[in-house]
Amino acid sequence: MLELRDVQVSYGEVRALRGISLKVEEGQIVTLIGANGAGKSTTLRTISGLLKPTSGSIHFDGKELNGTEPHEITRSGLIHVPEGRMLLENMTVRENLLAGAYCRSDKDAIQSDLGDVETRFPILAERNAQKARTLSGGERQMLAIGRALMSRPKLLMLDEPSLGLAPKLVEEMFESVSTLKSEGTTILLVEQNAYGALAVADYAYVLRVGEVVVEKDARSLLTDKSLLDAYLGEA
Amino acid sequence: MQFDEFFFIDLIQTGIDGAMLGSVYALMAIGFALIWGLLGILNLAHGQTVAFGMFAGLVSAGHLKLPIPISFACAVVTGVLVALLVERICYRPIRRAHELVPMIATLGFWITTEEILQKIYFHMYFKDFMPFPNPFTMTRFTFGEFVIRFDYVVTMSVAVVLVAALYFVIYRSRLGMALRMVAAGHDIAHLMGVNVLKTLRSAFMIAGAFGGAAGYLLGYVANMANPYAGSMATVKGLFTMILGGAGSIPGAIVGGIVLGFTELESAYLFSFAYRDAIAMGLLFLLLVFRPQGLFGTRVEDKI
Numbered sequence: 001m002l003e004l005r006d007v008q009v010s011y012g013e014v015r016a017l018r019g020i021s022l023k024v025e026e027g028q029i030v031t032l033i034g035a036n037g038a039g040k041s042t043t044l045r046t047i048s049g050l051l052k053p054t055s056g057s058i059h060f061d062g063k064e065l066n067g068t069e070p071h072e073i074t075r076s077g078l079i080h081v082p083e084g085r086m087l088l089e090n091m092t093v094r095e096n097l098l099a100g101a102y103c104r105s106d107k108d109a110i111q112s113d114l115g116d117v118e119t120r121f122p123i124l125a126e127r128n129a130q131k132a133r134t135l136s137g138g139e140r141q142m143l144a145i146g147r148a149l150m151s152r153p154k155l156l157m158l159d160e161p162s163l164g165l166a167p168k169l170v171e172e173m174f175e176s177v178s179t180l181k182s183e184g185t186t187i188l189l190v191e192q193n194a195y196g197a198l199a200v201a202d203y204a205y206v207l208r209v210g211e212v213v214v215e216k217d218a219r220s221l222l223t224d225k226s227l228l229d230a231y232l233g234e235a
Numbered sequence: 236m237q238f239d240e241f242f243f244i245d246l247i248q249t250g251i252d253g254a255m256l257g258s259v260y261a262l263m264a265i266g267f268a269l270i271w272g273l274l275g276i277l278n279l280a281h282g283q284t285v286a287f288g289m290f291a292g293l294v295s296a297g298h299l300k301l302p303i304p305i306s307f308a309c310a311v312v313t314g315v316l317v318a319l320l321v322e323r324i325c326y327r328p329i330r331r332a333h334e335l336v337p338m339i340a341t342l343g344f345w346i347t348t349e350e351i352l353q354k355i356y357f358h359m360y361f362k363d364f365m366p367f368p369n370p371f372t373m374t375r376f377t378f379g380e381f382v383i384r385f386d387y388v389v390t391m392s393v394a395v396v397l398v399a400a401l402y403f404v405i406y407r408s409r410l411g412m413a414l415r416m417v418a419a420g421h422d423i424a425h426l427m428g429v430n431v432l433k434t435l436r437s438a439f440m441i442a443g444a445f446g447g448a449a450g451y452l453l454g455y456v457a458n459m460a461n462p463y464a465g466s467m468a469t470v471k472g473l474f475t476m477i478l479g480g481a482g483s484i485p486g487a488i489v490g491g492i493v494l495g496f497t498e499l500e501s502a503y504l505f506s507f508a509y510r511d512a513i514a515m516g517l518l519f520l521l522l523v524f525r526p527q528g529l530f531g532t533r534v535e536d537k538i
Contacts, residue, residue: 050422070425079426086423088416099416102409103428151428 001026001186002047002078002155007056009039009046016042018210019056024155024188029181031189031197031218034207035232040190041083043207044157047188048080049073061154075103077154083163083190085144089133093124096132096143100150110150117146120176138169145176156180157188162196174200194232198222206231244380249503250496255387256456257495258394262449263468264475264487265401266318266442272482273417273438276337280321280344282469284314284446285453286352286462289367292451293460296368303370307393307451314447315440317348322439327432345469353462367454390452397448398488401441405484410437418482478518480531489529494518 002024009017017039024030032040045051047058049070058065060078074080088096097117101110118125121142127135132143141161148156158177162170170193178200181187191197198204201218213231214221221228263285270278291313295306325340359365374385405411413434416424424431449468454460475494479486494514501513522528 048426050425069430071428071430074426074428082422082426086420086426088419088423090419091415099412099427102412102416 001061002188003059004043004047005057005059007043007046007053007058009042009051010054016210017046017053020207020210020212021056022205022212022215024186025203026186027181027184028202029177029187029189029200031191031201031204032207033191033194033197033204033232036192037209038207039210040207041159042210044080044082044159044188044190047073047157048078050080074151077152078157079148079151079153079155080157081144081148081159081161083159085140087132087135087140087143087147090131092129092131093135093143094128096147097124097150100147103151113150113152117149120149121146137164138166138172141165141169141173145180149180153185155186155188157190159190160192161189162191162193170196194228195222245503246500248381249499251381251383252387253496253499254492255384255391255495256499257492258391259449259452259456259491260471260475260494261488261491262394262397262445262452263472264479264491265398265484266445266449267472267476268479268482268484268487269438269442271476272484273414273435274326274337276326276334276341277473278321278325278341278442279338279469279473280325280341280348281318281442281446282465282467282472283321283345283348283352284317284443285450285468285472286349286465287317288314288447288450289454289460289464290352290355290450290462291447292454293365293367297365303368306368307448310451311444311447314445314450315443318439318443318446319436320344321443322436326435326439345465349462349465352465356460356462365460366458367460369455369458372458384456386456390456393448393452397445401445401484404441410434414438474515474518478522478528480528483528483530486528486530493529 004020004022006019006021007017008015008019020039020043022030032043034040042051046053049065049068053066061076063076065073088099091099097114098110101113104110123139124142124146127139132140135143145161161173161177165173174196177187177189189197189201198218198221204216204218204221205212206214208231214227266281266284267278270276270281288310292306292310295301295309296303301309321341321344325344326337329336329340369386371385371389376383376385376388405414413424413429416427416429417431417434421431424434446468450464453464471494475490476487478494479488479490497517498510498514501517502510505513
C-alpha cells in the first residue's frame with residue numbers, strides 16, 4: 001500500500017535520511033523504531049510531503065507521490081498525526097474534530113463519524129466545547145487520533161503517540177492502536193517505546209542515523225533481546 | 236482649545252469624531268493583522284492597496300462620475316488587484332527564503348508604486364486639482380448639543396458591515412476554517428488537507444479589499460485624494476496593529492478606534508500641528524507599559 005524506495009532527505013548539508021526503503025501492506029501495523037535522531041519523524045514528514053526527498057521514490061495506493069503537494073497527499077487518505085500532536089490549540093475539541101473532516105463534503109457521514117469518535121473517546125464528547133489547549137496529555141492524544149479518524153484514513157501515520165503519557169495511558173494508547181487495526185485501518189507507527197510498539201506491530205524497521213539497520217517480523221524482533229539492545233540501547 | 240462652557244461638549248464631540256475616523260484606521264490595520272497572523276510577515280506594501288483604492292475612487296467617482304456604490308466597488312477591486320500583485324511578486328516566489336526577504340520585497344513594492352502613483356497624480360492634477368467627490372460634505376445630524384457628520388456615519392457603517400462579514404467568513408465558512416488552521420501553523424494546515432498557498436492568496440485578497448475600502452473612505456471623508464496615502468496608511472495601519480496586539484483582529488479594530496480618538500483629542504486639547512506627534516507619543520507610552528498591545532496575549536492567538 002505504501003512503499004519507499006531508497007529515499008534520501010537532506011537538511012542543507014546534513015543528510016537526514018541516507019536511503020530508506022520500506023513497505024507497509026494493507027491491514028498491517030508497521031513500526032519504525034530507533035533512538036532519538038534516527039530519522040523516524042523525518043521519514044514520516046517526507047511521506048506526508050512536508051519535506052521533499054532529494055532522491056528516491058514514494059508510492060502510495062498505486063500512485064507515485066514525488067512532487068505531490070502535502071494537502072493532496074492528505075486528501076488521498078494518507079493521514080499523518082505529527083509528534084507533539086499539533087492540535088489547533090485555540091479551537092474547541094469539536095472544532096478540532098471537524099477540522100479533521102475538512103477535506104470531506106459528505107455532511108451526514110461526517111456527523112455519524114463524529115458520533116463514532118465520541119463513542120470511542122467519551123471524554124472528547126464531555127470536553128467538546130473546551131479549547132484544545134486546556135486538555136491533559138492523554139486527552140490531547142485521543143483528540144489527535146480522533147481528529148485523524150475524522151478524515152477516514154486509508155493509512156494512519158502516528159508519530160510517538162506514547163510520548164509524555166503516564167504508563168497506564170501508554171498501555172491504553174497501544175490498545176487503541178490495536179483496536180484500530182482490527183477495524184481495518186493500516187498503521188505506520190513511529191515509536192521510541194520499542195517494546196510497546198513491537199507488541200502490537202506486525203513488522204518492524206529499526207532505524208539508526210538515517211538508515212534501516214534491521215527489518216524483521218515484529219514478534220521475532222521482540223524476542224531477540226540482544227539485537228534490540230544493540231541498536232536501541234536501553235529502550 | 237478654550238476652557239469655557241463648551242469645553243466638555245467639544246471634548247465629547249471630538250471623541251465621537253475620533254472614534255468614527257478610527258473605524259477607517261481599523262480597516263487598514265485588519266489587512267496588516269491578517270497577513271501578520273497568517274504569515275508572520277510585515278506586509279509593508281499593504282498601504283498601497285489603500286493608495287490605489289483611493290486613486291480608483293477619485294478616477295471613478297470624480298472623472299467618470301460613477302455613482303458612489305459603483306466607485307466604491309472599483310476601489311475595493313483595485314485594492315484586491317494590488318494585493319494579488321503583492322502576493323505574486325513579493326511573497327510567492329520567495330516564500331521559502333528568510334522571512335526578512337519578503338518583507339524587504341514589500342518595502343520595494345511600496346516605494347516603487349508610490350513613485351509611480353505620485354507621477355500620475357502630478358500629470359493629472361498639476362493644473363486642475365480634483366477634489367474627491369463627497370456629495371454629503373455638509374450633511375449633518377444633530378443630537379442635542381452634538382453634531383454627527385453624515386459621511387462619518389456612512390464610513391462607520393461600511394466599516395461595521397465589512398468587519399461583520401469578515402467575522403462571518405472566519406467563523407462560519409470553509410475558507411474561514413482554512414484560515415484559522417493556517418494561523419495555527421502551516422504544517423498542521425497542510426496535514427489537515429488545506430491548500431495553504433491558495434488560502435494565503437485569499438487572505439491577501441481579503442486584506443486588499445479592506446485596504447481598497449479604507450482608501451475610498453479616507454478620500455471620501457477628507458474630500459481629497461493624495462498619492463502619499465499609502466505611506467500614511469502603512470505607518471498608521473502598522474501602528475494600529477501593534478497597538479491592538481500584532482496579528483489580532485479584535486486588536487486591530489479597537490486599536491483603530493483608540494488611535495482615531497487619541498489623534499483628534501490631542502489635536503483638540505493641545506495643537507493640531509502636533510497631532511500625530513502627541514498621539515503617537517502617548518500610544519508609545521502605552522506600549523512601554525503593555526508591550527504585547529491591548530489584545531496581544533500569546534503568539535498563537537492570532538485570529
